[in-house]
Amino acid sequence: MKLKTQISAEDGKQELTITRVFDLPVELLFKAHTKPELVTQWMGNRILKWEAKKHGSWQFETADPQGNVMFRANGVFHEFVLNEKITRTFEMENTPFDVQLEFFEFEKITDETSKLTMHIVYRSIALRDQMLQMPFAAGLNMAHNRLQDIVSKLK
Amino acid sequence: MKLKTQISAEDGKQELTITRVFDLPVELLFKAHTKPELVTQWMGNRILKWEAKKHGSWQFETADPQGNVMFRANGVFHEFVLNEKITRTFEMENTPFDVQLEFFEFEKITDETSKLTMHIVYRSIALRDQMLQMPFAAGLNMAHNRLQDIVSKLK
Numbered sequence A, B: 001m002k003l004k005t006q007i008s009a010e011d012g013k014q015e016l017t018i019t020r021v022f023d024l025p026v027e028l029l030f031k032a033h034t035k036p037e038l039v040t041q042w043m044g045n046r047i048l049k050w051e052a053k054k055h056g057s058w059q060f061e062t063a064d065p066q067g068n069v070m071f072r073a074n075g076v077f078h079e080f081v082l083n084e085k086i087t088r089t090f091e092m093e094n095t096p097f098d099v100q101l102e103f104f105e106f107e108k109i110t111d112e113t114s115k116l117t118m119h120i121v122y123r124s125i126a127l128r129d130q131m132l133q134m135p136f137a138a139g140l141n142m143a144h145n146r147l148q149d150i151v152s153k154l155k
Helices: A026-034 A035-045 A123-131 A136-152 B026-034 B034-044 B126-132 B138-153
Strands: A007-008 A014-024 A046-049 A058-061 A070-083 A085-092 A100-110 A112-122 B006-008 B015-022 B044-049 B057-063 B068-079 B085-092 B102-109 B113-121
Touching: A007 B068, A026 A100, A026 A112, A026 A136, A046 B138, A058 B057, A070 B068, A070 B085, A070 B102, A085 B006, A100 B068, A100 B102, A112 B006, A112 B044, A123 A136, B006 B138, B015 B126, B015 B138, B026 B034, B026 B102, B026 B113, B026 B138, B034 B057, B034 B126, B034 B138, B044 B102, B126 B138
Parallel strands: none
Antiparallel strands: A007 A014, A014 A112, A046 A058, A058 A070, A070 A085, A085 A100, A100 A112, B006 B015, B015 B113, B044 B057, B057 B068, B068 B085, B085 B102, B102 B113
């Protein structure tokens, strides 16, 4: 079955592009990525720091049902344009992955639908390829499905 | 004449690497990149914001002799490890260039010499190639010569 969240990754490049169309107004799609009380729900994480503004920074972690931290990540918001664009750094802590640069673009399609484009640039081709070997596409697709469900209730 | 600051840029990649060996202890080389009163001297710019720490941010500008702003840039420090490493974003404002991700690595060679490696990752190959067409190598080499001169007086 074709996933709704699509990943495009050209061979030999240190970047990839992720796209997803949501049945959500662009303002709600943007909120889902910037309001900590929403981010925490669809990503299933705990927010440790969240300064949603230009030159702000963030950190979150996820824990297993027993409360053990499985994953922690942090970064900075380089750019933050309401309902349009977020540029940030992203680093998974305590892993061999290095910092990556992420461009999120939010586009209105109709009053009720919108498109997210995530362009991710890695430090090397090898790191990009390693990321693609993780169950990353399926995980993100599931998270985006949760986003759609949770946020559409706010309409 | 071979420039002391060397730029290596492989065809078809969206990254480049810059290296320079300085006759400076690594601690002074790091200070030259992090203390605003030194940065401003060898880069010839005016510092508007400078939070030299993990998740801090910065902004600077350069002006012509008449005081007109020629160039302004800003970004965030993703990582900041004393005498070792800085990872930051960098964006020239009001230009077609997009944000780039910069990794600065500082290495001790001897007590009196050290090496700077800058690894810069661009949003696209085209942007990297555009940067290489600017008088960028000569400019950075000159700035690094000033750094060497100014900072060696602090020894």
